[in-house]
Amino acid sequence: MARFRATVLARGRELYRDLPWRGTRDPYAVWVSEVMLQQTQVSRVDGRWQRWLARFPTPEALAQAPTADVLAEWQGMGYNRRALSLARAARAVVEAGAFPREEEDLLALPGVGPATAAGVRAFAFDLPGVYLETNVRAVFLHELFPGEAGVADKDLVPLVRATCPPDSSDLEDDPRTWYYALLDYGAHLKRTLPNPSRRSRAHVRQSRFEGSHRQKRAEVVRILLAHPEGVRAEQVSDELARMEEAAGREGVATADVRALLRELAGEGFCHESGGNWRP
Template sequence: MPSVADSGSLPTAEELASFRAAVLARGRELYRDLPWRRTRDPYAIWISEVMLQQTQVSRVDGRWQHWLGLFPTVDALASADSADVLDEWQGLGYNRRALSLWRAAQEVSAAGGQMPSDEVALKALPGVGPATAAGIRSFAFDMPGVYLETNVRTVLLHELFPHEEGVSDTQLVPIVRATCPPDANDPTDDPRTWYYALLDYGAHLKATVPNPSRRSRSHVRQSRFEGSHRQKRAEVLRILLAHRADPRGGVDLDTLCVELSREERAAGRRGVNASDTQTLLTELSKEGFCHNNGNIWCT
């Protein structure tokens, strides 16, 4: 079909129908039977959506099940110790996402323990943005929405913008909205099935062709993690979590500085002084990751 860029306008109804038929066909061919697709539990789906934001599917498969074993319901997550939540999240990306999950679970639990299906209510929860809200609505409740994430972008750019650079989300959103089925009347073409097809086709494209999502205006190359300020923050939190069993309940600044420097030197970098370590602790404390108990830092 002709590209949107060539026509200078949104696809016609016939072009959208052709696009949808092609994607659904590829979706049936490329379908991935992933564990979180075997449930309609909005809490479990919410956890999978957040885990998958930064972590490969192969790594989430296993970690998701273990998380649900520890925190099987939104109430269980809400009542958990934040340090336990952060400890379980290690290796799954930005630690602030774990804190946001915990805080959002507390809000949902306080409101009765039922995950909302309303888009506005979902987006009001800590850490829940438009894509996460749309994912929960589509996969748990089979409700339509604009689920625009990297694999979806990949399909749209590959099929409809094959030659254009710097495609903005404002160009894509109307297409996502127009192509999502409005209801779940057809079990072979409902919002849940449609977005699974887009995700699976997008994953296939990323593995077989030069990544089309790089032509998206929203594409940002991930900054180097190793040796970065972000990496040192993550390492400080890991050390704090490792000292939870200490009789003092945490670790003093000097010991933390020594252990952080040891890790840095083992990676071929210079050590960290007490002032820099204190700065990292202050940042983490302000964000709710840790607190100071006298001279002892605790999670």
């Protein structure tokens, strides 16, 4: 493992990316970057992360923001549910009085999984943990499982845990530095080789978005945001039909749109009042 760690640290120094969110130790700002970077390209997050923090600079600001404002700021980042989870988690942080640093407390926040919790601990607090995301996974597969397919995360987790520095006593080899090195080396491998993470059992090809139920949900949310004063289901159906037909797909029946609206309302995206739907 010593040889593996030396290789990763050397490649990390060589390939280091000076990304905006690496200049802060504010756990809230780090957390927002981690959520944005899930299944989203770094180039897409650079700019949107700064804009989000300008609009919602603290957990308190996000916790107090109307749902419509939160969803509007998130548009274009995919998975609107993540924006709602950010807002709900911000309210939990405000209620707790401080941003949590222990894994158990981070995992209790809405929408926070093991990788996000480990990322916040490493990058905001320089604490150890198992930060297993796609770039990190790529490095372990490339270096330690060459040519093997179907490698399970249960085989990687003990290695990730064992190789992470236990504390920040060595400023050149602390949890933050270690995971930055893994991320940057992994990103390089995925650009220059057949993606090693595809050999992971956890690798799942993303389902088609265009024409999917998820795509229609996203369009309905956009329609609602364009009508903050409220809009009737029939108008939502008409606007969605025009969007679908412009894309060469069949329109959506009003009954199906009503079902979509009820589904979204049940998740907190919108509400109905007097026959009008609002975000």
